[in-house]
Amino acid sequence: MSILISILAFIVAIGLLVTVHEFGHYWVARRCGVKVQRFSIGFGRPLWTRVAGRDRTEYVIAAIPLGGYVKMLDEREEPVPEAERHRAFNRQTVGRRMAIVAAGPAANFLFAILAYTLMFMVGVGGIKPVVGHVEPGSLAAEGGFEARDLILRVNDTETATWELAALNLLEQGLDGRRVEVLVRDAQGREVVRSLDLSDRRRLLDEGPLLDKLGIVAWHAWSEPVLGELIPEGAAARAGLRSGDRILQADGIRIDSWQSWVAHVQARPEQSIELWIERDGRREFMVIRTDSREVNGERVGLIGAYPYVDEATAEAMRAQVRHGPWISFVHGVERTWDMSVMTLRVMWRLLTGEAAVSNIAGPISIAEYAGVTAVIGLSAFLGFLAIVSISLGIINLLPIPILDGGHLLYYCVELIKGSPVSPTVEAIGQRVGIVMIGLLMTLAFYNDFMRILG
Template sequence: MSDSLISVLALIVTLGVLITVHEFGHFWVARRLGVKVLKFSIGFGRPLWQRRGRDGTEYVIAALPLGGYVKMLDEREGEVSPNEAHRAFDRQPIGSRIAIVLAGPLSNFLFAILAYSLMFMIGIPGAKPLLDDPVPGSRAAAGGFGKGDLVVAIDGKPTPTLSAVMLELVDRAMAGEVIQIKVTDTEDRTRTRTLDLRNAPDLSDAAQVFSQVGLIPWQPVLPAVIGQVTRGGAAERAGLQPGDQILLAESERVKDWRHWRDIIERHPGKPFSVRIDRNGTEQVLELIPDLRDNQRGAHVGFIGAIADVPDDLAQSLRVVVRYGPLDAVSAALGKTWDMSLLTLRMLGRMLVGRASLDNLSGPLTIAQFAGQAATAGPIAFLSLLALVSISLGVLNLLPVPVLDGGHLLYYLIELFKGSPLSEAVQNVGQRVGIVVLLLLMGLALFNDFNRLLG
């Protein structure tokens, strides 16, 4: 199956599951509070499947899986018979209306908690947060970090994996804090290092946060032997295979994997010859590295291949975070809360211009990540589902008319005002909300195409 087809299918599953979760929250609470539901739709546009339940609700799966809706009986949208007026949404007490609107985003958060709980019970694999010598003159060098430091906690919060350290650094950088990082050094002594993130640059990209503050994950000296190649990448196109040993690159003797990576980065989009040893037979291949930007904005080459790491070394650098059922739920609650706050802080920084709008992603980027996560295994895919579910929950709570948060804003105003806003004001708000959403969707799609074409 092609990567593109996997990505499309993974996107449909991702959005289908999370939209269903969100809309079912509205549906379930509305039904429990006595509101009549006319239609429960996953997707928009032409129905692909539909049926009417015994309760009179029409259930629909539509062609465009980019949203969904629950249509309830409402006197503002059509005539309601007197004997059913008490089941109309607009006739419900304000507390009931707030509960129905809140139920969608809260269902997304609940789904994330369940997903993270399952992941923590199964066990989440990761890399140990072991550090190399920091970049000279960097914030990390000024903080006293050294080769062999193993990060244990950041401001008292345990960081068992490298990805946990990255997320904490991104979070702290948004707050512009001086943070205390507990490490164990090469002599197994506990030390406290200081990292000053005040006035730090945009650290919203977790993949680049280490290099931007000068931290370098520990890298063993590995032979220049191919371990894995990415499908469709430059390495596969050139004919490189797992087990190939790189001997020469343009007549330059390749010392180790780090040297090999440096050569690749010096040739973005430029062909060069490579002599390899494959099962005792030498041969020459032509390699044309793909191009990407590093953290300094410079073009560098990459080929989509990783080194062959001996099993014993890989095991020594690997950690699995696993909890019992109760601890897993507690950890999942904390993870969902942390990721929700991180999403809010990111949105806030973009709003005030302190983070790049390039961080907005649309369906094409989500499809790409969904495809990668689906091929990486169930834990990776569950992690993506949880993250996107949190993003949907947070975004839907923003006080933008059309979104759930916009309706909540209207109801809070009604609560304090004692009467609903006029229909004219609400209609203006709806139009503004639609324009805002269209602008955000347009920007997200623009970013998607930029990433694909870049």
């Protein structure tokens, strides 16, 4: 069922964003007086066709939903009657041709603003940025972060949710500098923590940013409190009960469920001396762990699930919602911020500071589409916005066959006073096809490597 949802969400997302992009070309071309012969969403065999309008434009939905195109009257492709030559694309001024080509990516950015605006109006859900666990020796540990820290601001930017905190940390990390983070600690004091984000290569490697910083976000099960026990498991045999809080293990303070799990897993079929809290009293116990094989390695286990505090979980939920005008302002700001961040990450990819394994292909995009569609409308709108921004930026890259490549040709035409020769265009098209092919191959390779683990 999840695969079907991912496929449907992917088709809806790509179909919508391609339509937006191609409509940008179509709308500006019509305004410039250019005759549009076909507006196609998808490639390959037509599934649906309609001819309409004074120009008898053919509207098509095709079988392969991975793109689209707008076919305009052009003397370079077919003979054009004398009476319609003024409506051919190639007869337009350089300025008009540039406007028509740039309109596709521009439509993607405008759509992102709309999607973000609707997202903020619907409400952006999440959890408050409370630290659940700090990995020893990590960047966060070196910066003084502690469990139960509530992140209030990253530099001067407020962070209402973990998503905003991670986004702001990544943005600051791209600058490769030390970041000041204002937190409210477990005692209620406001303290400034410091993160050294100078190692950009490490931050831009594959994987979630918080993992690389050594921060585990707080969850409803983050406390080291036992929930349901498996009958005949090590915890049940030792006399542990649901509701017991682990205070110490082998003399080591346990402050989170993650640290407790790590301690147990590192000690397969070994005895662990525990101090627990039960009904307000401290008690000493000894438990001998069981073991199982995980990825070819023996790890310890005790047969216990974490306790989930539903009341605390509800209190930790956060939602950011604004009225139409403030949502629009935030939509413009978020679109700008994500566009700049995307460009900066792409530059880091070119310079080798970011891992190419971060490049996602259609399979990963479909998976993200399915996940966000299940989460809700707000998450799906955010997904549509970031993919729309990515499509806009990619199409503006100066690669032949993309919109950016055509814009590059027109800039050359403005400088030299005449169009780029057909020979140069043909060579550029071949180079562009090879470059896009290599990029798609890398994206598919990354997708399959993620699937294979």
